[in-house]
Amino acid sequence: MKLHNFSAGPCILPKSVMQKASEAVLNFDDGLSLLEISHRSKPFVDVMEQARALALELLGLEGKGYKALFLQGGASTQFLMVALNLLEKRAGYLNTGTWSDKAIKEAKIYDDIYEVGSSKSAGFNYIPKGYEIPEDYDYFHCTSNNTIFGTQMKSFPDSPIPMVCDMSSDIFSRQLDFSKFDLIYAGAQKNMGPAGTTLVVVKEDILGKVSRKIPSMMDYKVHISKGSMFNTPPVFAVYVSMLTMQWLKDLGGIKAIEEENEKKARLIYSEIDLNPLFKGYSVKEDRSNMNATFTLENENLKETFDAMWKEAGINGLNGHRSVGGYRASMYNALSLDSVKALVEVMSELESKA
Numbered sequence: 239m240k241l242h243n244f245s246a247g248p249c250i251l252p253k254s255v256m257q258k259a260s261e262a263v264l265n266f267d268d269g270l271s272l273l274e275i276s277h278r279s280k281p282f283v284d285v286m287e288q289a290r291a292l293a294l295e296l297l298g299l300e301g302k303g304y305k306a307l308f309l310q311g312g313a314s315t316q317f318l319m320v321a322l323n324l325l326e327k328r329a330g331y332l333n334t335g336t337w338s339d340k341a342i343k344e345a346k347i348y349d350d351i352y353e354v355g356s357s358k359s360a361g362f363n364y365i366p367k368g369y370e371i372p373e374d375y376d377y378f379h380c381t382s383n384n385t386i387f388g389t390q391m392k393s394f395p396d397s398p399i400p401m402v403c404d405m406s407s408d409i410f411s412r413q414l415d416f417s418k419f420d421l422i423y424a425g426a427q428k429n430m431g432p433a434g435t436t437l438v439v440v441k442e443d444i445l446g447k448v449s450r451k452i453p454s455m456m457d458y459k460v461h462i463s464k465g466s467m468f469n470t471p472p473v474f475a476v477y478v479s480m481l482t483m484q485w486l487k488d489l490g491g492i493k494a495i496e497e498e499n500e501k502k503a504r505l506i507y508s509e510i511d512l513n514p515l516f517k518g519y520s521v522k523e524d525r526s527n528m529n530a531t532f533t534l535e536n537e538n539l540k541e542t543f544d545a546m547w548k549e550a551g552i553n554g555l556n557g558h559r560s561v562g563g564y565r566a567s568m569y570n571a572l573s574l575d576s577v578k579a580l581v582e583v584m585s586e587l588e589s590k591a
C-alpha cells in the first residue's frame with residue numbers, strides 16, 4: 239500500500255479535503271453533484287467568492303488593492319499572460335530553473351527580455367545573488383521555488399519596478415511579506431488543489447498600461463471585471479482549492495504550516511548530510527523546503543534502496559527526468575511522519591551497506 243506520497247505533483251491533499259470533495263461529487267446541492275450544477279448558481283458563486291477571499295486572507299493581502307482570480311491553462315499560460323498584460327518595452331527575469339527558462343521563452347515572443355541573473359551554467363543548483371534590477375524596465379519576474387532542481391529563494395529583492403513571482407510549488411508554505419509582490423501566480427496542483435486552475439493574485443494598479451490589444455481570455459482586467467467567471471470556471475478544481483485553503487486557515491494559517499514544513503525539511507536534510515551514502519543536489523543555503531533533491535553516492539545501491547522505499551509504502555521519490563537521482567517533495571499536506579518513514583529507510587540502507 240502506498241502510504242507516503244512524495245510525488246512532485248499533482249497533487250497531495252489533506253484526507254479531510256479529499257473526503258469532502260468526493261462527497262460533493264455525489265451530492266453538493268440538494269441531490270445535485272458539484273459537477274452538474276450551474277456555475278452561475280448561488281452555491282457555486284459562493285464557492286468562487288469564498289476561494290478568492292480566502293486566498294487574499296491567507297496571504298495577508300485583503301484591502302491592499304489586490305484581486306484574486308482562479309484561471310485555467312496552468313501556470314504555463316501565466317508565462318505568456320504576464321507578458322501580454324505587462325510587457326511594453328523590456329522586462330528583467332531571474333533564471334533559476336526550467337520553469338523560469340520557460341517563462342523567459344514565452345515572454346520573448348512579445349518583447350525584449352533581460353536575464354538579471356542565471357544559474358543555468360551550474361545546472362540550476364543555486365539561486366543567483368547580488369543582481370541588479372533596472373529601474374526603467376516594465377517588471378521583474380522570479381520563481382520562488384525551483385521544483386525540479388530543489389532550490390528556493392529565501393529572500394526577495396526590494397524591486398524598484400513591479401515584481402511578478404511564479405509561486406506554483408511553494409504557495410501557502412511559508413510566511414513572506416506578500417505585499418512586496420505585484421503579481422503572484424501559482425498552479426493549484428502542489429499546495430492547493432487538483433490540476434485545472436491557477437491562482438493569480440494581482441495588484442490592480444499595475445494593469446492597463448500596455449499599448450497592445452489583449453485577447454479577452456488573456457486579459458486580467460476582463461477576468462477581474464467578471465469576478466473570475468468570464469467563462470465557465472473549472473468548478474471542481476476551484477471547490478477543492480477552497481476546501482484546502484479553509485483547512486489551512488483552520489490549522490492556523492501559513493504560520494502554522496511553515497513550522498511543520500521547517501521540521502520536515504530539517505529532518506530530511508540532516509539525514510542527507512549525515513548519511514555518507516547520500517549527497518544533496520543543491521547548495522545548502524538555497525535548499526528548498528518543498529522539494530529535497532539528492533543522489534546516491536554509490537549507484538550500485540540503487541536497486542536495493544528503490545526496493546526498500548517502495549516496501550515502506552513510499553511513492554513518487556524518483557527525481558525529475560532531467561536531473562535523475564531522487565526528489566522528496568514535501569508539500570503542505572505531507573505529514574512529518576511520512577518524512578520520518580523515508581529517513582528511517584535511508585538510515586537502514588546505511589546500516590545494511
Ligand code: PLP
Pocket residue numbers: 247311312313314315337381383384385386404405406407425426
Ligand atoms: N512553475 C513551476 C514552479 C512549476 O513547478 C510548474 C509545474 O510543476 C509550472 C510552473 C508549470 O505549471 P503548469 O503545469 O500548471 O502549467
